[in-house]
Amino acid sequence: MGLVSNVCIRQKKRMSFRKVSIIIWVLAVVLFLLVLHHNFLSLSSLLRNDVTDSGILGLQPIDFATDVHQHPVNGRQEEIPVVIAASEDRLGGTIAAINSVHRNTRSNVIFYIVTLNSTADHLRSWLNSVSLKSIRYKIVNFDTKLLEGKVKEDPDQGESMKPLTFARFYLPILVPSVKKAIYMDDDVIVQGDILALYNTPLKPGHAAAFSEDCDSASTKVIIRGAGNQYNYIGYLDYKKERIRKLSMKASTCSFNPGVFVANLTEWKRQNVTNQLEKWMKLNVEEGLYSRTLAGSITTPPLLIVFYQQHSTIDPMWNVRHLGSSAGKRYSPQFVKAAKLLHWNGHFKPWGRAASYADVWEKWYVPDPTGKFSLIRRHMDASNIK
Ligand SMILES: *[C@@H]1O[C@H](CO)[C@@H](O)[C@H](O)[C@H]1NC(C)=O
Ligand SMILES: *[C@@H]1O[C@H](CO)[C@@H](O)[C@H](O)[C@H]1NC(C)=O
Ligand SMILES: *[C@@H]1O[C@H](CO)[C@@H](O)[C@H](O)[C@H]1NC(C)=O
Secondary structure, three states: OHHHHHHHHHHHHHHHHHHHHHHHHHHHHHHHHHHHHHHHHHHHHHHHHHOOOOOHHHHOOHHHHHHHHHOOOOOOOOEEEEEEEEOHHHHHHHHHHHHHHHHOOOOEEEEEEEEOHHHHHHHHHHHOOHHHOOOOEEEEEOOHHHHOOOOOOOOOOHHHHOHHHHHHHHHHHHOOOOOEEEEEOOOEEEOOOHHHHHOOOOOOOOOEEEEEOOOOOOHHHHHHHOOOOOEHHHOEOOOOHHHHOOOOOOOOEOEEEEEEEEEHHHHHHOOHHHHHHHHHHHHHHHOOEOOOOOOOOOHHHHHHHOOOOOEEOOHHHOEOOOOOOOOOOOOHHHHHHOOEEEOOOOOOOOOOOOOOHHHHHOOOOOOOOOOOOOOOOOOOHHHOO
8 A cells, every 4th residue: 555655646746747847848938939929029120110111011910019919028018108189170180190009019008189178078989999999098188278368369370270289388287297208290190110209319408309301301392392391481480570589590490390209307397388388479479480381380489499409300200291282292112111101281181182091091990970081082971981
């Protein structure tokens, strides 16, 4: 009996030893696969960052990205705050932009969607769509009282009727707990990994990084297209004493405030919001912005406050003017290689006669409430549901 049980125990021990070694084996294989996998991912993101050629998008398995999002590989993932506005009349733009960011990154993005109270419910129903379910977001109410006395109610200036275009001036108020954030307009599509934009280095003392109008690949287009809309004199009225007294060179390259990375610690330290408000008020009183262009009224105060005080983002992260005319300006290869496409201008990709609307539409998710629909030239709006 004693012998038998002894053998039994020994066998059991051997068995459990074997079990343990099998477990160790399995763990080793899993570890190996994880390492392999990780290397592959960093390789593909390396390729994505460095090679700006066609076909790179093919390296991004979109389904896989969503999968990872649901099972975070590790806990060290930093949150990437992305602030975007949502206007009722162009909500489809916001949805497509958010979806494109989300589907092209493995990072932990949180969207702060700035909107008016009356739009919040519509937005929430749309974001409840099955294909948008894994998106993390917070809806932030924009209090239009902030703008009282700072925006002229000028019927000639369409933008003054759109309070949400000023949301970007108030980032520290809208997202008080955030230290670094990305702001983007609603008429963009992101094709790169938003992490790369977030990692844009900001020089000490700089509260934001913008894409300049002279270094970008779109420069020639601008010069051909719209007079001086690439330097300060295109935006500010240099005949006004107050502007001249600033001693800002009129030929200074302007920048585009549709996409930027902000250090909100520095923004608060420099009271950037107060400074912007000061110039808004002065413009209401004295008319300081250039009237020669179908004027932006959000760009000029930013140009003044950030004069020689900003860092730059990679031009491929703000490939713009896709909305300036219905014609196609860029080669399909270039459009494909762009990290971010920006339909600034009158021809929005959800409207009639837009360029590259097919590129945009890949990220669009139809409105379940049916309130918003695309306007297409060759189709009935009712065909696109
Ligand atoms: C927006 O709605 C919230 C909740 O419904 C309310 O507390 C808040 O006062 C509203 N804000 C404005 C500006 O109407
Ligand atoms: C942001 O600005 C603060 C204050 O100048 C600075 O200490 C911090 O390092 C900056 N952070 C980044 C990410 O640049
Ligand atoms: C920022 O504003 C606060 C209070 O409004 C003021 O005390 C401070 O001096 C200002 N700082 C700068 C750099 O303007």
